[in-house]
Amino acid sequence: MAKIKKRGESGAAKNYITRTQALKKLQISLSDFRRLCILKGIYPREPTNKKKANKGSSAPASFYYSKDILYLLHEPLLAKFREHKTFAKKLARALGRGEWALAKGLEERKPLARLDHLVKERYPTFKQALADLNDPLSLLSLFERLPRDPVPGKTQVPTEVTAECGKLLAEWKIWAIRTHALRKVFLSIKGVYYECEVPAGRSGETVNVRWLEPWEFKQTVPADVDFRILLTFLDLYRTLTSFVLFKLYTDENLVYPPQLDVKLDAEGEGIGRFKLVERAPDAQAATADGEKKITKKDVKKSIRTIAHSAAAGGMQVDEEEEDVLVKDEPAAEEEFTYHPSKHDTDASDPSNAPLPTYTSLLANTASDGPATAEKGYNIFAPYTFYLSRETSSRTWEFVIRAFGGKVITTPSLNELSTVPEIASQITHILLDRPMDPATMRTLQGTHKWTWVQPQWVADCANKRTVLPAGEGSGYEPGGTLPPHVSPWDEEGRDDRPWLGTEASAAAAAIEGEASEDEDAEMDTAEAGDELTPALRAAAENPEDSTLVHQAELEAEAAGVDHAAFKKQLAGAAKKGAAASGSKAPAAGGDEDLRKIMMTGKKQRLYEKMQYSNNERRQESILTLPVTSQTDKLASKRQAIEKRKKKGGK
Template sequence: MAKIKRRGESGAAKNYVTRNQALKKLQISLSDFRRLCILKGIYPREPLNKKRANKGSSAPASFYYHKDIQYLLHEPLLVKFREHKTFAKKLARALGRGEWALAKNLEDAKPVARLDHLVKERYPTFTLALQDLQDPLNLVHLFSTLPTNPIPGKTLVPSEIIAECSRLISEWKVWAIRTHSLRKVFLGIKGVYYECDVPGQGGEMVRVRWLEGYEFQQYVPTDVDFRILLTFLDLYRTLVSFVLFKLYTEENLVYPPPLDVELDEQGESVGAFRLVERKAGAEGADGTGQVSKKAVRKAIKGIKASGIDADVEMDEDAEVDEEKDEDEDFVERPSKAQEVEDVAPAPLTTYNSLLATSSTPSTSRQSLLFSPYTFYLSRETSSRTWEFVIRALGGKVVTSLTAPSPDNASNADSITHVIVDRPMTAESMREMEAGRKWVWIQPQWVADCVNRQKIISAEGYHPGQLLPPHLSPWDGEGDVYRPWLEDQEKAAIEAADEAAENDEAEQDALDESEDESGSESESESASYPPALLASARDPTNATLLHAAELEAETNGTSHTTFRTQLKAATKANASKVTAPAPAKGEEDLRRIMMSNKKSKLYEKMQYSNRLKAEEKEKLEAKREAIEKKKRKGLKV
């Protein structure tokens, strides 16, 4: 006998639960439920049939997977939320009764929820964490630039959170400077875009891109729910801290790096941090005198890369340790006491002195692009941006001509380039040089050199000059332009010229007996430049279009005129080419992608078209028969 299914015990009604049902099951408030879903990465789902999922009700509701809610029942944060709710009740009661000593004791014993287990749960490997690092860095950058008290008498974001975000960003930049991992810079409308190559597990390089807003007074809107943003920020701060601890440990450095208060008060941003090495003896040895596993792996890779046939003998225990190290998850963050015990008494040095001893294998001549130069940043330039970019590529920075700098380059004679972002006269520049030879440039020159991976000419970048187009180095990603590379431009123009020459040769080989309209269209097309003609014959080719735009810019043609000519040439070329009929295979694929209703409608349309075609053929046959009889003089 078949079992009778009851309503709501199978199908969509069992797989989905509404938000109200989830709140009753978890026994938490709506705000805590939202925070828990953000931290755990659970979001609403859209069932195929909402009425079935809601057990026959058509009322609007938000649905979640039943398994996700069951998964939340075992979350340790639920206990912390309930403890915090109890703490809030006791604190309110103590304040209402005026029991200040009890309120102080309660505040000291306030329950704090840690999110370390969530980071390990959502990012089981280090590479996965690096691949998802863009949003955390963007949000941490945003909060690091917020004002501490934008509205008098109302605190939207605590000042401690803003200070911690600023510290995390500075530590991230110090690591990028130490390893010379910065690869690309783009000055966009929203801010400055950076991209770094970060080593993941197994030597895999992960590209991390983030956005940093420009330095100006931030406008904080009052209609934004900062509680949701702060919930995301709690998770992202923990994730960034884990990533930085792992990266600093891989570089044999202590995390967090200590801050030099004197340099910080002098206005130094990333230069105020000091780097403390964890190794005390020879290179590759940690504080206990043992050789680190990272140094062993680097030595083995060096032997393999050199091509020497050498037998590297390792114990079984070492092999097991190496495999375990490659596949290990996030490293447990040690306590402060453990850090002090593990760190050998190494001298404190600034990151500038450790710059040349980077252990990152990606360090090359391109990553040390500005190593021979010393830059002076004028007061109107963003020192936070250009100090990071220049030092990340091996250069030295001077922010004052009189005060000493962390690079000990206070002498103005060592300056090679001066970055100025305002118009200047020749007299003022000669007065500042005082007989020295400096290269005066605008900030865009630095970004263009980084993106093109070479030192370009300073012509066109002098103060007050109209700068060349600053194009994005990322090709075809979002609303960005194509990369500005001379080799690709020349190759595209040569290909367009060659295609235009071939087309002209084919036109000369055609029969000369054409009508006047055809000859006029040919004369008009011949008047267009060759790259524009090539782009008109293949409108989908982005390379030919880019070459045509460069050709128009070289010829001094405005953008409106260029677009008009390209549209006319494309239209003239399309009128000569007839579109081929779709093949039978393509038609079958279209039929497969249709729904049942559309497929039946399509069959009816095809049937009526066939009937019309047959009727037309019959009428044409009758007309031909009548014409034949008329020509023969027969009576119709």
């Protein structure tokens, strides 16, 4: 005999658990449960049958996977939450009794929950962490712009949190400037979109990280936003960003976190208040012989650098050769040369050149990799920009420095000519307000400055080339700027680096021919059919007041007089009546084809609409004058009498 299954012990009732049951099992409050689910990445689920999942009850409830809740039972943060609850009770009791010394001691020993293990769990590899870095940077930028002054009666984000967000963003931007990782910039209403190309490992893979940074306007903290949820996400994102930055700085042989210049910070300096310092760990400590010790990481980095630089000459350094060089690290003076085989036709070919020696590798350990000027990532290197006070220095300093340029923000524009040592270095003036040419010549004096609007910098960065900025280009102060197309949009045909000049020109020609063909087809259709769809529908059904009203509204919007509209409607109705014999079967066939293409649900809806239209037509007939109603009833009576006579005979 088969075992009888009991209700609620299998199926959906066992696989799902309600939120109330989860709180009882975990023994935590609702706020702690929400925070724990956000940090662990556990979200509510929608069962197929809610009644079965809720053991026969139809009451509304939120469901979670039972395995997810069992997974949370072993989370170390649960112990921290309970410790914090105990701490809060003790602190409240001490404050209520006026025991200030005890309260101060409790505050110093406040339990803090670390999220390092969560980052390692959710992002096992560095590439996965980079792929999920878009939202953290955007949220950090949002909180960094929140006001830091306390607002009475409103939820206020702690000042320490906003300061930490600004610090992490500055560290990220400094790294992007150092490595020239910035690729694209887009100015939108919401703010500025950036995209950086970040190396994700030894194999040369890269991950594009894109984030949004709001404009430097005064932000108003909304009262209806639950900042506790946002701060929970922010705690995880801050930890993740710190992990990623440590990895990136270490790969560049830099000390993390970078040193803060107190003087520049007090003067209100932006990302320039941090200074990058070369890392000097045990790997570069002096040995007993007074020589520096080189680690495997330095050698591998040098091999990758030389492999990139030698790719143009045909030399290849594969992973096996790289492993040999790393394993033979103690043999500092041994040279690994390439011996031409008998199948080689030319020993003087660059591909047959000897492999780099260990000594030559050490000489390139400080190299920044392949030249960025060839790829267009260092286009502003010869130029020095002066940022006017109305421009966003935070935005344009980052973009200009990331592409190799230099930035000057002081003194003011009117006092710039009084400081010749600074004025002589400037090549471009970034101005975001209209200015008279005579005034520009007066301020410029004998110096040769190029006056441009900020959009010129963004367009040059996206095109990876220096665009013309003279008169007539639209980038001069007060000029009409060209369209700022999104570099990620397919419509931005000019920003396709994978297409050459000839290929892009051919693609543009093809698109032009296609657009001309479409325009010709439109002109032909308009010449052959002058009636609008609404007017044609009203002419086919003149009794439908809705269609006639719609056609009348379209004619009014097009500027057609009411009398002219009546004539058009009457003429279209006559043409339709004259050709009704020939066009009726085609219309019916088109209607059948339309119904065939519809789903069953849409077919039923279409039939209901047709039925409703017929009912409205019948109602409109009943509202005719009394004389016409009498005539219609009389004709019906005559028809009935004729049928009776025929039946009697």
